[in-house]
Amino acid sequence: MSETRIIKPQPISGFPEWLPEEKLVEDHILRIIREEYERYGFTPVETAAVERREILTAKGIVEKEIYALSRLAAGEGEDPSTDMALHFDLTVPTARYVAQNAARLTFPFRRYQIQKVWRGERPQAGRFREFYQADIDVIGNGSLGLLNDAEIPCVINAIFARIGIGEFVIRINNRKLLQGYLLDQGLTAEGVGAALKVIDAIEKVSRERTVADLSAQAGIDAATAERIVDLVTRPVTIADLRAIEGGELYREGLDELGQVADGLAAFQVPAHRWRIDLAIVRGLDYYTGTVYETQLVANPEVGSICSGGRYEDLASNYTRQKLPGVGISIGVTRLLSRLFDAGLLKPGAATPAQVLVTVMDRAQLPYYLGLATTLRAAGIATELFTEGKKVGDQLKYADKKGFRLAVIAGETEIAEGAAVLKNLSSGEQSTHPQAGLADAVRQALAG
């Protein structure tokens, strides 16, 4: 009957929205990440969704990927544009936040940040224009101990062991070591840059192609290229690396990597969860020492599920204070989407409550409300069925939403001050006095 014009809502490409059963999985993962970050003493920071344009463009980022804000409708003669744009990562906002608040923060500053970021990517599968990132960084004032570089993989290990998506391995490198090694092979500074680019892509192409690319782009002979590919593709230990006679930069990188490896052992990170991998480069400009990537052992096609590294100076664009740091980022939305696609995570119930209190006789409402109140007071997430429907329909509703238990009370149970607890997967039923209901629910949920 309505005269309202109907606008049919459509999904917007690149802006994923989960159904409740998927969102509950995302929340579960976000909760694990948050708890582990806090267990290691990282403090939450949240920055505004927007930054001033001059902050976002200070590092010469591709501006087409940035969404700027304007007033949808400006008044007569008003300029609708603003000087604000949505942030495209959490590193720039953190740098700005730390520089802005440096006098009120205590260093080393250990913060985590879990927020959406926005990028005007061309829509294509797996490319998101809005997505969650979950970052930690430790930022020093002037200097920062290498022990932090060792603690970071410890946090990664704790998180992914808890998420439980199969075995994973944290691949660790030190860019000084890799760069030093390349210089020692006779490469020029330019050649090193070109070689790093080739090594960064090593997993996407054949060995022959890598050797050819190294020769062509780093200006070196095939034998040197072969030697480089050998080293960066074979498993190495600190001892292997010590056996190589390297120059000053190589030795500095090796010393750092050795300290990180010692720290990992002392932090009791299981040996199979990390390895030294000289093929890890992580882009070209930002990281200066330790770098990390994390891979699922059985599903390498998912790509790196967590990466990061050590940088020389966080906020050189916003302050003259030198702020070295080390950090990692988990691309939660991309990870989740890939885990759903690979079947490694499966959506479950569409409700955070595990118990549905049904209503058989609406004249006895206070009794059912009392049952729900009792369970909630015991900390058990409980839904009370609010609509006037038959118990059979209420149980169908419970099935559809994935409740594990239903509470049912008819005339007999109400007369006895009791209720039936029904396990919705096994069909098993048992009767309990109201006072014992919460315990029975806890047992049923644990069993």
Place this chain on the structure above:
Amino acid sequence: MSETRIIKPQPISGFPEWLPEEKLVEDHILRIIREEYERYGFTPVETAAVERREILTAKGIVEKEIYALSRLAAGEGEDPSTDMALHFDLTVPTARYVAQNAARLTFPFRRYQIQKVWRGERPQAGRFREFYQADIDVIGNGSLGLLNDAEIPCVINAIFARIGIGEFVIRINNRKLLQGYLLDQGLTAEGVGAALKVIDAIEKVSRERTVADLSAQAGIDAATAERIVDLVTRPVTIADLRAIEGGELYREGLDELGQVADGLAAFQVPAHRWRIDLAIVRGLDYYTGTVYETQLVANPEVGSICSGGRYEDLASNYTRQKLPGVGISIGVTRLLSRLFDAGLLKPGAATPAQVLVTVMDRAQLPYYLGLATTLRAAGIATELFTEGKKVGDQLKYADKKGFRLAVIAGETEIAEGAAVLKNLSSGEQSTHPQAGLADAVRQALAG
């Protein structure tokens, strides 16, 4: 030495950013809200930060308040504008989400949504352009039981009792009852609209002013205006309202309000936590039945800390399905800012960890790492001091960040496989074997 141009970062008005010690308070409150929403069986939903412009402007919202998105830098000949804009509340996105996914959702659909929203307000104190809202709604397909209207204050009560910011009262009204009463006083439909507007502002002006405004704007005599003001400003019970002989709309509203009041009693919401208050109007168009506002008893100047109500149809702009609902919204950022200002909430520690493990002898690093690992494995959030500084400086750092306990181990303790636990506020110290450290920490934190 750096040649980099320094851009001094400045706060952006209306986009609040908390320091860590404030953010931890916000997180604490958000956690309580989330836990209570889930305890009542509301499922999380998160919608994209953006909506298509046509969705946001469907209801004729003041468009100047909406931030539209454009590409910061478009290519040659490209249009930088997009069809997207940031959402200004969570109701429009929920309506669009429910209409879009109706076939895949189970009704009644109980969802909560805690997200930032954006409004291009003119900067002024207490006006935010980016802020958190925390909403719940129960949405029916075709119809929705009144029991939901009774459960909502139950959730409000649970949340604010836990946040612990002093006594509060949930003021409840039914718009049908109020509108019916006004019609019964001889007001025209137009007069009712005008009267509601005046009543909505009743707390900001004098009684005389309200009476005068009612006469002038609703076109009624002073005696009628006095009678209306009398009723909406005095405490009333369901019995009082039954004593008034009202028309059909009045009686329908009274019946609904009576059911909600009965439900509240059955849900065991303490009687001093809610009251019927006929002055509660909540805007003019959206709500059609029950309405709520929540006030701090000792600090009414903070304004309503939670409000909402029952509406006829959530998504008439996006679907022909009739989706009635009832819900509330907590304006978390505004609430937090006012509670900080009023001194009702105080920032505490700048870290989520309560224990700092200090490092006295760096040659014994594995020992200290072992202590931290032990505490973390026991679920105790722990920071390990990573920099090469004297223990005295480490304890100063602990004080500055607000840690409650420090763990210290020198040669003697290490030889004994033990550590000293220092209470940083009392100065009290005790020595514990490593195996007993987690228990000692738990006791100290509980004490």
